[in-house]
Amino acid sequence: MTLRLPAHLLPADGRFGSGPTKIRREALEALGRASDLMGTSHRQAPVKSLVRRIKEQLAALHGAPEGYEVVLGNGGSTLFWDAAVSSLIDQRSAHGVYGEFSRKFATASARAPFLASPAISEAEPGSIALPTATDADVYAWAQNETSTGAAAPVVRPNGTEGALVVVDATSAAGGMEADLSQTDVYYFAPQKNYSSDGGLWLAFCSPAALERSARITAERWVPDTLNLTVAATNSAADQTLNTPALGTLFLLDQQLRWMLDQGGMSFAAGRTRASSQTVYEWAEGHELATPFVTDPALRSQVVCTIDFSDEVDAAALARQLRANGIVDVEPYRKLGRNQLRIACFTSIDPEDVAQLTRCIDWLLEQPDLEA
Numbered sequence: 001m002t003l004r005l006p007a008h009l010l011p012a013d014g015r016f017g018s019g020p021t022k023i024r025r026e027a028l029e030a031l032g033r034a035s036d037l038m039g040t041s042h043r044q045a046p047v048k049s050l051v052r053r054i055k056e057q058l059a060a061l062h063g064a065p066e067g068y069e070v071v072l073g074n075g076g077s078t079l080f081w082d083a084a085v086s087s088l089i090d091q092r093s094a095h096g097v098y099g100e101f102s103r104k105f106a107t108a109s110a111r112a113p114f115l116a117s118p119a120i121s122e123a124e125p126g127s128i129a130l131p132t133a134t135d136a137d138v139y140a141w142a143q144n145e146t147s148t149g150a151a152a153p154v155v156r157p158n159g160t161e162g163a164l165v166v167v168d169a170t171s172a173a174g175g176m177e178a179d180l181s182q183t184d185v186y187y188f189a190p191q192k193n194y195s196s197d198g199g200l201w202l203a204f205c206s207p208a209a210l211e212r213s214a215r216i217t218a219e220r221w222v223p224d225t226l227n228l229t230v231a232a233t234n235s236a237a238d239q240t241l242n243t244p245a246l247g248t249l250f251l252l253d254q255q256l257r258w259m260l261d262q263g264g265m266s267f268a269a270g271r272t273r274a275s276s277q278t279v280y281e282w283a284e285g286h287e288l289a290t291p292f293v294t295d296p297a298l299r300s301q302v303v304c305t306i307d308f309s310d311e312v313d314a315a316a317l318a319r320q321l322r323a324n325g326i327v328d329v330e331p332y333r334k335l336g337r338n339q340l341r342i343a344c345f346t347s348i349d350p351e352d353v354a355q356l357t358r359c360i361d362w363l364l365e366q367p368d369l370e371a
């Protein structure tokens with residue numbers, strides 16, 4: 001039976017997915033009016049100035065250090081892993097692996113026939129492991145492991161001079177602070193905190209990363225689509241190698257303008273911190289719920305994972321929420337836990353997050369959750 005949640009408990013917006021996620025209605029409405037842009041050439045001024053504005057706003061929002069460049073291309077963060085394997089890893093990479101996303105980059109490196117086997121530091125889902133100094137020339141981990149809701153610090157490991165630090169910020173960028181000078185590559189895709197559509201990757205690249213890529217791609221055969229230097233050359237000219245999704249660029253620009261208008265990164269990070277604090281405090285105070293990430297210092301402020309005790313069927317809970325228009329709080333499919341995963345990305349209103357906890361409370365009081 002579908003249970004009807006009382007209207008006064010419902011969030012104004014029911015999108016709590018961890019990616020793709022809520023896109024603000026104002027941005028979607030603006031997209032509907034963008035007939036001077038949508039359907040026009042990506043080699044002409046309207047799109048090129050949009051790309052330039054995105055690069056400038058990202059650099060301002062993230063406080064990009066002198067000499068760092070914003071590079072972008074098609075294919076999302078998954079493509080970026082292959083680009084990094086092809087264009088950045090010279091002989092060997094080292095990875096922190098603590099969930100599905102951090103594992104995928106390590107696997108991409110392990111499969112490359114021209115590289116030595118990567119060094120892996122591994123931790124159970126819900127915890128983190130950072131790579132430690134070895135003979136690697138790339139050190140990689142994820143700032144936010146979206147599959148588990150564990151967050152890792154962005155600090156250059158000791159004893160890694162000359163190597164590149166390559167941080168997956170796909171679900172962190174735009175919602176969590178980071179000092180980019182601790183990284184050589186800080187890469188992401190815009191369908192999470194940047195509330196756009198998928199299909200694009202973006203990366204802040206240090207001078208050392210740009211130099212490394214230029215050297216490797218001059219020596220090694222690298223397809224153009226995976227060639228970071230080709231992407232950097234195009235990005236410097238405010239374009240991408242091949243046609244980008246203009247709607248994705250447009251929505252990203254809308255989000256950047258909104259974030260900067262509201263106060264920049266301190267606004268964004270403050271909002272995600274407030275939302276996630278609501279979720280964690282609620283779970284800690286609830287006799288049937290508990291945060292999956294046991295160490296409070298590792299709990300993500302953008303993706304909250306909440307375990308339920310055996311007497312609650314979290315999948316049934318998610319189905320009931322979905323039937324009421326509250327969507328995508330199912331756990332990461334491969335994690336296989338009795339859990340809800342609630343995104344607290346920057347666009348998501350902290351008041352809606354509080355309403356969501358009230359909806360869950362109401363459902364947990366019903367005698368039968370089975371939909």
Ligand SMILES: *Cc1c(COP(=O)(O)O)cnc(C)c1O
Pocket residue numbers: 019075076077078079101102142144145146168169170171189198199200
């Ligand atoms: C979503 C996500 C990815 C994958 O992004 P795509 O654009 O779908 O390839 C990679 N890493 C992390 C941490 C993510 O959250």
